Structures are given as C-alpha cells and as structure tokens.
Amino acid sequence: MTRRQRLTQEDEGSILLLSLGYAVIAIVLILVCVDATSLYLAQKRLESAADAAALAGADGFTLTVEAGEPMADLTDAGVYEQAADIVAAVGTATLISAGTPDGVSARVTVATVWHPPILTLFVPDGVPLEATATSRNALL
Template identity: 45%
Template sequence: MQPGPDGLTVTVRDADVRAAALEHLGAVPHGSLEDLRLEHAGTPDGASAVVTLSAWWRPPVLTVFVPAGIRLEASSTARSVFR
C-alpha cells in the first residue's frame, strides 16, 4: 500500500492484495476443503481489494450422489475510506 498525496488516502496495489491473501491462506486451516485456490486477488480501482477463492468440498453423507464433490467459489470486496 502506498500513501496518497494528502497522506490520508491509501493506494492499494495488486501485488499487496495478492501477498496478503496468500499470507492469510497459509496461516489458517482449510478444514474439509480440498484444492483451495486463490483465483483472483487484486484491485480494480486502487482503493478496493477484491479476492476470489475456490475449493472442492465433499459432503460426508452425499458422497454416493456427488462423488466428485461440490465446487465452491467465494468473492469478497473490501474498501476502507478515511474522511
């Protein structure tokens, strides 16, 4: 992150978003998720961070009906604004 010209705003960079997402993924347990992937991590506007993750989940009871599992994908956008 880079401070803005007025010192109050912060410019978010793609590399910073990706590094933070990878650091977090390395630090938290994945539970029963398989093949957890960081699909996207970046900033569309220099002020927001967008992260998309995907993984496979095999429900313990339904494996007969869905043996390959269920693909899950989650996206989140975060933005901090100082005034």
C-alpha cells in the first residue's frame, strides 16, 4: 500500500458540523451588524432633530433696540415654544429641555428609546438615546 492510499483511508469524519458552526456564527454576526447600524442611524436622526430644534429655538428671539443697536434677546419660553413645534413635527423624539443659558444661545435636549429591528440574544431590547444641541443667533 502506498503512502497516498494510506492517507486517504485514514481520512474519516465530516466537516458538516464545522461548516454549520461557521454558518451560525456568520448569521449572528450579520444580525448584530444590522442592529448596530440601526442604532447608529437612530442616534444620527436624534442628533439631527436636536440640531433642528436648537436652530428653531434660536429664532425664538424678541428684537429690542438699545442705544440705536438692535439686540436679539432669547427667553426660555420662546426657545421652548419654537423647539416644541419642531420636535412635534419630527414625531420620533421627546423634548426633554429647551432654554437659553446666556440669552444668546438656545440649548435643546431631546430623547427617544431605540428598539432593535431584529431581536437577538446579544443586543438589548430598548436603549435610551439622548442628544443635546446648542445654536446661537446673531444679528449682522
């Protein structure tokens, strides 16, 4: 018997179990990547909503004239009203706070809860997300 014939006769077993194991790992990895991508996009949408609400809040000023110079004064109520309208129009977030820390800037915080599109054992069901944005108005 030649060496080659001995090697082929000693080769017993199957790689089916190994292939199935790799397939399961690949499927789990794909599902987790889909959930991670969904989480990333949800955070970006929330940040965009916060940016839009802060920008609208910065437009909630009252115009005053002091010593011949126009001044844009922000109030907490004006910022909140403008930001609430934008957040309500978006509809995917909840307005947590909106106000002005210095009378010139509008700071808005929005929140939501993300749920994975494909529930797996490795991804939690429901992750709270929060985003804060600040916008400043300027009269030129």
